[in-house]
Every structure is written in C-alpha cells, then in structure tokens.
Amino acid sequence: xxxxxxxxxGHLHLERVELFSDGVFAIVVTLLVLELKLxxxxxxxxxxxxxxxxxxxxxxxxxWLISFIIVCKFWLNHNHVLGLAHRADYGLAWLNSLFxxxxxxxxxxxxxxxxxxxxxxxxxxxxxxxxxxxxxxxALQGYIVRNLIKPELKxxxxxxxLVKALVGPASYLIGAAAAWLSVxxxxxxxxxxxLFYITPPExxxxxxxxxxxxxx
Amino acid sequence: xxxxxxxxxGHLHLERVELFSDGVFAIVVTLLVLELKLxxxxxxxxxxxxxxxxxxxxxxxxxWLISFIIVCKFWLNHNHVLGLAHRADYGLAWLNSLFxxxxxxxxxxxxxxxxxxxxxxxxxxxxxxxxxxxxxxxALQGYIVRNLIKPELKxxxxxxxLVKALVGPASYLIGAAAAWLSVxxxxxxxxxxxLFYITPPExxxxxxxxxxxxxx
Amino acid sequence: xxxxxxxxxGHLHLERVELFSDGVFAIVVTLLVLELKLxxxxxxxxxxxxxxxxxxxxxxxxxWLISFIIVCKFWLNHNHVLGLAHRADYGLAWLNSLFxxxxxxxxxxxxxxxxxxxxxxxxxxxxxxxxxxxxxxxALQGYIVRNLIKPELKxxxxxxxLVKALVGPASYLIGAAAAWLSVxxxxxxxxxxxLFYITPPExxxxxxxxxxxxxx
Amino acid sequence: xxxxxxxxxGHLHLERVELFSDGVFAIVVTLLVLELKLxxxxxxxxxxxxxxxxxxxxxxxxxWLISFIIVCKFWLNHNHVLGLAHRADYGLAWLNSLFxxxxxxxxxxxxxxxxxxxxxxxxxxxxxxxxxxxxxxxALQGYIVRNLIKPELKxxxxxxxLVKALVGPASYLIGAAAAWLSVxxxxxxxxxxxLFYITPPExxxxxxxxxxxxxx
Numbered sequence: 001x002x003x004x005x006x007x008x009x010g011h012l013h014l015e016r017v018e019l020f021s022d023g024v025f026a027i028v029v030t031l032l033v034l035e036l037k038l039x040x041x042x043x044x045x046x047x048x049x050x051x052x053x054x055x056x057x058x059x060x061x062x063x064w065l066i067s068f069i070i071v072c073k074f075w076l077n078h079n080h081v082l083g084l085a086h087r088a089d090y091g092l093a094w095l096n097s098l099f100x101x102x103x104x105x106x107x108x109x110x111x112x113x114x115x116x117x118x119x120x121x122x123x124x125x126x127x128x129x130x131x132x133x134x135x136x137x138x139a140l141q142g143y144i145v146r147n148l149i150k151p152e153l154k155x156x157x158x159x160x161x162l163v164k165a166l167v168g169p170a171s172y173l174i175g176a177a178a179a180w181l182s183v184x185x186x187x188x189x190x191x192x193x194x195l196f197y198i199t200p201p202e203x204x205x206x207x208x209x210x211x212x213x214x215x216x
Numbered sequence: 217x218x219x220x221x222x223x224x225x226g227h228l229h230l231e232r233v234e235l236f237s238d239g240v241f242a243i244v245v246t247l248l249v250l251e252l253k254l255x256x257x258x259x260x261x262x263x264x265x266x267x268x269x270x271x272x273x274x275x276x277x278x279x280w281l282i283s284f285i286i287v288c289k290f291w292l293n294h295n296h297v298l299g300l301a302h303r304a305d306y307g308l309a310w311l312n313s314l315f316x317x318x319x320x321x322x323x324x325x326x327x328x329x330x331x332x333x334x335x336x337x338x339x340x341x342x343x344x345x346x347x348x349x350x351x352x353x354x355a356l357q358g359y360i361v362r363n364l365i366k367p368e369l370k371x372x373x374x375x376x377x378l379v380k381a382l383v384g385p386a387s388y389l390i391g392a393a394a395a396w397l398s399v400x401x402x403x404x405x406x407x408x409x410x411l412f413y414i415t416p417p418e419x420x421x422x423x424x425x426x427x428x429x430x431x432x
Numbered sequence: 433x434x435x436x437x438x439x440x441x442g443h444l445h446l447e448r449v450e451l452f453s454d455g456v457f458a459i460v461v462t463l464l465v466l467e468l469k470l471x472x473x474x475x476x477x478x479x480x481x482x483x484x485x486x487x488x489x490x491x492x493x494x495x496w497l498i499s500f501i502i503v504c505k506f507w508l509n510h511n512h513v514l515g516l517a518h519r520a521d522y523g524l525a526w527l528n529s530l531f532x533x534x535x536x537x538x539x540x541x542x543x544x545x546x547x548x549x550x551x552x553x554x555x556x557x558x559x560x561x562x563x564x565x566x567x568x569x570x571a572l573q574g575y576i577v578r579n580l581i582k583p584e585l586k587x588x589x590x591x592x593x594l595v596k597a598l599v600g601p602a603s604y605l606i607g608a609a610a611a612w613l614s615v616x617x618x619x620x621x622x623x624x625x626x627l628f629y630i631t632p633p634e635x636x637x638x639x640x641x642x643x644x645x646x647x648x
Numbered sequence: 649x650x651x652x653x654x655x656x657x658g659h660l661h662l663e664r665v666e667l668f669s670d671g672v673f674a675i676v677v678t679l680l681v682l683e684l685k686l687x688x689x690x691x692x693x694x695x696x697x698x699x700x701x702x703x704x705x706x707x708x709x710x711x712w713l714i715s716f717i718i719v720c721k722f723w724l725n726h727n728h729v730l731g732l733a734h735r736a737d738y739g740l741a742w743l744n745s746l747f748x749x750x751x752x753x754x755x756x757x758x759x760x761x762x763x764x765x766x767x768x769x770x771x772x773x774x775x776x777x778x779x780x781x782x783x784x785x786x787a788l789q790g791y792i793v794r795n796l797i798k799p800e801l802k803x804x805x806x807x808x809x810l811v812k813a814l815v816g817p818a819s820y821l822i823g824a825a826a827a828w829l830s831v832x833x834x835x836x837x838x839x840x841x842x843l844f845y846i847t848p849p850e851x852x853x854x855x856x857x858x859x860x861x862x863x864x
Binding site: 018019022023025026027029030031032033034036038041044045046047050051065068069072075076079080083 | 228235238250
Binding site: 239250262 | 444445448451452454455456458459460463466522525526529532533536537539540543544547548550551552553554
C-alpha cells in the first residue's frame with residue numbers, strides 16, 4: 001500500500017473545512033488592524049500633534065492595506081478551489097491546515113514591515129512569507145485537482161493553470177529580492193501581485209455555470 | 217469586451233461570502249471591547265479609586281457603544297442586501313471585501329475617539345471613516361441590485377432607494393464637520409444616524425414574504 | 433399603525449443571525465484567555481519563581497473559569513431559544529444585537545474581577561453586568577415566544593417559564609449585593625448560578641422531538 | 649430517574665455546535681500568532697540587529713508551530729467525532745464546551761513555553777494541559793459513541809479504539825515528565841504526538857463511505 005494512501009481515506013464534511021477556514025481568514029484580516037496602535041499624545045486636544053502622529057503611522061496603514069487585499073485574494077482563490085472538490089479527505093484537511101498556518105502567520109511579517117519599513121530584511125521577509133503561502137496554496141489546489149475534483153469539471157482543466165499559478169510566488173519572490181535594492185520597489189510589487197488574480201480563471205466562467213445551476 | 221466584464225464571471229458560493237463576512241462582523245464588534253483597558257489602581261481594594269477610574273473611562277464606553285450599534289446596523293443591512301442576490305460573482309466578492317476592509321478598520325478610529333474625545337480631529341476622523349464605510353456599502357448594494365438581484369424582486373425596487381441610502385453618508389459627514397465646532401454635537405449625530413436605519417425598508421415588507429415563504 | 437410594528441417586518445435569514453451570534457460567542461470565550469497575562473520572571477529558568485507567579489494568578493484563572501462557563505450557558509440557552517423561532521425579523525435582530533453587546537462586554541468585568549478580586553466594587557460590577565445580560569436574554573426570549581414561535585410549539589409553553597427565567601438575574605443580583613459583604617460569597621454565587629440552567633427546560637424534552645424528527 | 653438523564657434530553661442543532669466549535673478553533677490558532685511580539689530595534693534599518701532579534705524569537709516560533717499543529721489535529725478529530733453523531737443533546741453540548749474551554753486555554757501554556765523554554769515547569773505544564781485536553785476529547789468521544797452514534801455506524805466500532813485513544817494523553821504525560829530531565833526531549837515528544845493521529849482511524853475508511861454517499 002502506498003504510504004500516503006491512508007490520507008485519501010476519511011470522509012470529512014467539506015462544509016466544516018470551509019467554516020474553519022473562513023473563521024481563520026476573518027480573524028486574520030481583522031487582527032491586522034490591531035497593529036495600528038494609537039499614537040500617544042502629550043496634549044490630548046492638539047490637532048497638530050495628532051496629524052503629525054498619524055502621518056508617522058503611514059507605513060503601518062500601507063502594510064495593513066497590502067495585507068488585507070492579499071488575504072482577501074487568498075480567501076477568494078480558496079473559495080474557488082474548494083468549490084472544485086466534491087468531498088474532503090484527510091489529505092485535503094492537512095494541506096488546508098498548513099495553508100491556514102501560513103495565513104495565520106501573515107500578521108507577524110505585516111507588523112514587522114509596518115514597524116521597520118526602511119529595513120530591507122523586514123520588507124524581504126514579508127515577500128518570502130507570501131511566497132511560501134502561495135506555494136502552500138498551489139499544493140492544496142494541486143491535491144484537489146488530482147484527487148477530489150468534481151467529475152463534471154475534470155475535462156475543463158486549464159492546461160496552463162500551473163504556469164499561471166507560479167506567477168504568484170515568482171512575483172512575491174522578486175519583491176523579496178527587490179527589497180534589498182529598494183524597499184519602495186518591493187512594496188509596489190507586493191501591491192500589484194494580487195491584482196493579477198482579481199478576476200476568475202477564464203475556463204471557470206465557461207464551465208461552472210451549468211454545474212452550479214443545479215445547486216441554486 | 218467591457219474591461220469589467222470578467223468580474224461578472226466566476227460563480228462563488230454566496231454562503232461562503234456570508235460566512236466570511238459574519239466572521240469579520242463578529243470579530244469587529246468583539247474586538248472593540250479590548251479598547252476598554254483596565255484602569256491601574258494604587259490600592260487594589262479601594263472602591264473610591266476604582267469608581268473614579270471608571271468615570272474617567274466614560275468616553276471609551278460611549279465610543280464602544282456607538283461603534284457597536286453602528287456595526288450591528290451595517291451587519292443588518294448587509295444581511296438584507298445579500299439576501300437580494302441570487303448568486304455571487306467576483307465583482308460582489310471584491311466589493312464585499314472592500315466593504316469589510318472598511319468595517320475591520322472601525323476599531324482604530326473608535327479607539328482614537330475614545331482616547332482623545334476632546335480632539336476635534338480624532339472625533340472628525342471617526343465620522344469620515346463611517347462616511348467611507350457607508351459609501352462602500354452603497355457601492356455593494358448598487359452592484360447587487362443592478363447585476364445579481366433575484367428575478368422576483370426586480371419589480372419591487374424602491375425608486376427613492378438611492379436618495380434614502382445617501383442620508384447615511386451625508387449624516388456622518390455632517391457629524392465629521394460638526395466635530396470642529398463641538399465634539400458633543402458630533403457624538404450625538406453619530407449616535408442618531410444608525411437609528412434612521414433600524415427598521416427595514418418599506419418595500420421590503422411588501423414583497424419579500426412571498427419570496428421567502430418558499431424557503432421556509 | 434403601532435410604532436413598533438415596522439420591526440416585525442423584514443425577513444432575515446435566521447441562519448445568518450446564528451452565524452453572527454456564534455462568531456461573537458466563540459470570540460468572547462476565546463478572548464477571555466488573553467487576560468491571563470504571562471508573569472514576568474527575573475530568572476527565566478526558576479521553577480520556584482514561576483510557581484509563585486502562577487499561584488498569584490489564581491484569581492484570574494477563577495474569573496476566567498466562571499466567565500467561560502457562564503458564556504457557554506448563555507450560548508446553550510441562545511441555541512435553544514433561536515431553535516423555537518420559525519423565522520427572523522428586525523425586532524429579533526436588534527434584540528439579539530443588544531444581547532450580543534452584553535456578551536461582548538463580559539471580558540471587561542471579568543478582567544476587572546480577576547485583577548482586583550478584593551475590591552467589592554469590581555466583584556459587584558461583574559454580577560451587575562450578568563444581571564443585565566440575563567435580562568437582555570429574557571427580552572429576546574420573550575419576543576421570540578410572543579411573535580416568532582413555531583406553530584407546533586405554541587401549546588407547549590411552560591406557564592412557569594417567566595418565573596424560572598427570573599431566577600437567573602435575581603441570583604446574579606444577590607451575588608452583586610453579597611460582594612459588599614464578602615467577595616468570596618459573591619464568587620460562589622456566580623459559579624453556582626449557571627448550574628441551575630445546565631439541563632434543558634422540562635417541557636422541551638416532551639415536545640421538541642416530534643418537531644425535530646422531521647428535520648433530521 | 650437517573651440523575652444524569654436530563655442531560656440526554658434537549659434537542660440542539662448539531663450544526664450550531666459545529667459553528668461555535670469551529671469559531672473557537674479558528675480563533676485559538678490565529679491568536680497564537682499574537683504571542684510573536686515584534687522585537688524592539690535600536691536602529692530600525694539594521695539588518696544585523698533584526699536578524700539577531702529574530703533568532704532570539706526561535707523558541708516562540710517553535711511553540712507556535714507545535715500548538716498550531718496540535719490544535720489542527722484536535723479540530724480534525726473533533727470533525728470526525730461530531731460526524732458520528734446523529735443529533736446533539738445537552739450532554740454533548742456541555743462536554744463539548746468543556747473540551748473547548750481546554751482548547752481556548754492552550755494559548756496561555758504556549759506563550760509560557762515560548763517565553764521560558766529553559767524552565768522545566770513551563771515546558772511541563774504545556775504537556776499537562778494537552779493531557780487534560782486529550783482526556784476531555786476522549787470523554788466527548790465516549791459520550792457520542794455510547795449515546796448519539798448514527799445507527800448505521802454502531803456495528804463498525806473499533807474494539808481497540810479506547811486503547812488507541814489513550815496513546816495521546818499518555819504520550820503528552822510522558823512529555824510533561826521528560827521536561828524535568830530535558831526540555832528538548834519534551835519538545836520532540838510534543839511535536840511527534842499529533843503525527844500519530846494524522847491519518848483517519850482504520851475502520852472509518854471502511855464504513856463511512858456508504859453512509860456519506862447519501863449525503864453528497
């Protein structure tokens with residue numbers, strides 16, 4: 001028996017995988033705001049002082065914005081990929097848990113980049129963490145497409161899907177490298193990467209409707 | 217092809233959009249309480265000292281109360297609007313994510329207003345953030361009504377809906393402006409605005425029952 | 433038209449009320465543990481020092497335990513009461529939001545009681561907050577039983593339900609009063625009160641099965 | 649009447665037990681990252697200083713990793729066990745609440761072990777807490793198997809299930825004891841224990857499919 005065969009056993013409720021995942025996504029995006037610590041003011045009523053302090057917080061606001069959009073993009077792709085599966089097994093549950101571990105870690109490099117935006121290591125780690133997150137997502141996607149895909153979607157696979165999927169980690173990796181030359185360049189790359197994925201994969205639109213119509 | 221046409225593709229599970237959104241709403245309202253930091257006491261058993269410290273916290277309690285009611289009102293309207301859609305697409309998912317980004321940001325201006333209630337900038341930013349939040353909600357609502365509305369509800373549109381919807385952002389904007397004259401006036405406006413929306417839209421009551429009865 | 437009649441309009445998804453509520457309950461019980469702050473040690477490897485510091489934390493552990501059990505009890509009762517409703521309207525949504533506001537507030541008095549266990553005001557406020565929470569729950573329950581109850585459950589009402597329901601707030605109020613004589617007595621009362629509700633109401637067991645069987 | 653008989657009454661929605669539990673699980677795994685506090689830097693742009701500080705955080709990263717995997721393992725088993733039940737009663741709800749209380753507590757010993765990795769008491773308490781958590785889970789599992797199991801799964805019980813189940817608490821207990829000899833040995837044991845459970849129970853694979861097929 002293949003050593004990994006046991007992971008393909010076990011029938012889990014796909015719905016609970018979604019519940020748990022959506023919980024983690026929701027908490028991650030909301031926890032990000034906790035890093036926006038309130039600036040201490042000497043004169044509580046001073047508008048000048050508060051304006052100055054809020055301007056100082058700009059890198060944190062930007063970090064928060066980038067992370068929020070990236071996590072929403074992951075949520076959207078996760079939604080899409082779990083929608084391809086017709087059931088859940090232990091392999092999916094573990095790959096999903098590892099992927100969520102990556103997501104739950106995001107507040108740490110976000111806070112670090114927001115606190116030390118001039119530190120190339122801090123900015124580079126952010127890109128490295130997102131590279132790993134994207135690879136974990138590709139692993140989850142690959143497992144579902146190979147093992148758990150709904151029969152009616154099997155023929156609708158995009159042969160260029162893997163190439164496209166690798167654009168994400170490659171782009172974050174370039175950002176992580178760019179941070180050593182210019183932290184601003186890295187931030188721009190981090191901000192642009194999720195935009196590549198904001199529309200659904202092309203083949204999706206062609207096939208899914210028929211399959212989904214039944215459910216509605 | 218229209219540049220935004222791709223967003224109208226992609227069939228997402230409306231249920232997961234609700235799951236993710238309710239997670240964010242639930243965390244936002246619960247995180248708000250974390251701003252109510254415990255007052256430090258010199259004499260741990262002193263009733264007088266604790267009373268004094270709790271009175272000092274009054275602006276924070278009020279900020280918490282206002283934000284809690286406002287977020288609940290947004291949740292209720294969100295519940296109503298997503299109930300109009302018969303399916304989800306990428307456009308809805310992204311507009312929803314932007315709206316949730318606004319919601320997740322609310323704890324920051326809430327904390328700022330609670331900490332510096334005498335600072336007109338702090339009180340004004342609270343109103344500005346809520347104006348943006350209400351506009352993001354109107355964008356989401358507009359998108360659903362134009363593109364994703366259940367066929368049976370199409371004829372039931374309230375022609376004055378947009379005018380009514382704009383009362384919210386206008387009111388918060390007036391509050392944000394009023395903060396520069398009197399922070400107390402601003403607080404009263406912030407507190408009264410959600411009350412305008414606590415009952416359902418009129419046309420809703422007339423039409424929905426029939427549509428919903430089937431589901432029950 | 434009765435001024436409150438509009439609240440009885442609006443057809444909301446009962447499922448989303450449950451989703452939002454369960455999110456709030458889950459976050460409240462989990463946030464409670466954040467009050468258990470790690471003790472600072474001079475000698476990081478010292479077993480004696482850590483033991484001493486953990487013993488000092490005892491009142492916080494006890495506060496945490498009491499609050500956890502009480503919130504779980506509220507969750508259980510909430511689960512029961514929402515199970516009586518056949519649909520949701522705006523009245524239910526707002527009463528539910530007010531009830532959740534009370535729940536979301538619980539971490540504050542819990543932290544206060546854990547930090548200042550010898551302060552009668554701190555211990556008394558904990559009881560007062562729970563009294564209000566129980567009254568908010570009774571209001572929600574009353575609204576559902578009067579307006580939204582499933583037809584098949586109408587005849588199964590326990591005539592003594594209101595009297596029984598008032599045992600909770602009365603008991604917490606006695607605890608809040610007792611705190612001024614002895615904080616230990618108050619803690620015992622707080623701990624015992626939820627035990628009164630850990631089993632389901634008697635009439636529930638007699639009637640619900642038939643009604644539920646259909647769903648399973 | 650048996651004193652515990654009342655707990656077997658009360659028909660709760662199994663779905664809400666899952667909702668509440670998944671919320672708690674999701675928050676616990678995500679809160680763990682909050683312990684990864686950002687290191688303070690004298691020179692914000694210094695790569696050397698940040699590298700040094702991140703290396704210092706290594707025990708916290710390891711604590712976070714171990715706890716994340718353990719909580720995911722508990723989630724997976726919880727998913728499996730609740731899938732065996734055909735309905736929920738008050739007994740299940742309370743045993744589940746106690747189990748979740750144990751899960752919600754995990755961030756505290758995780759933070760303690762991450763902060764004081766050389767303190768045998770801190771490392772030992774982590775193992776003791778997990779032992780209690782595993783016992784609470786076994787209690788929940790036993791209750792479901794005895795009282796609420798789906799009729800079609802009754803004959804499929806693994807007679808060695810209890811023996812297997814006790815491997816978990818025994819292993820964590822050995823880790824807790826080993827901490828007094830070597831904290832490194834304890835960490836290795838904590839890390840290896842969940843791996844014992846990463847694949848589904850053998851009998852599960854044989855029986856569940858038929859039962860689940862109907863649902864899909």
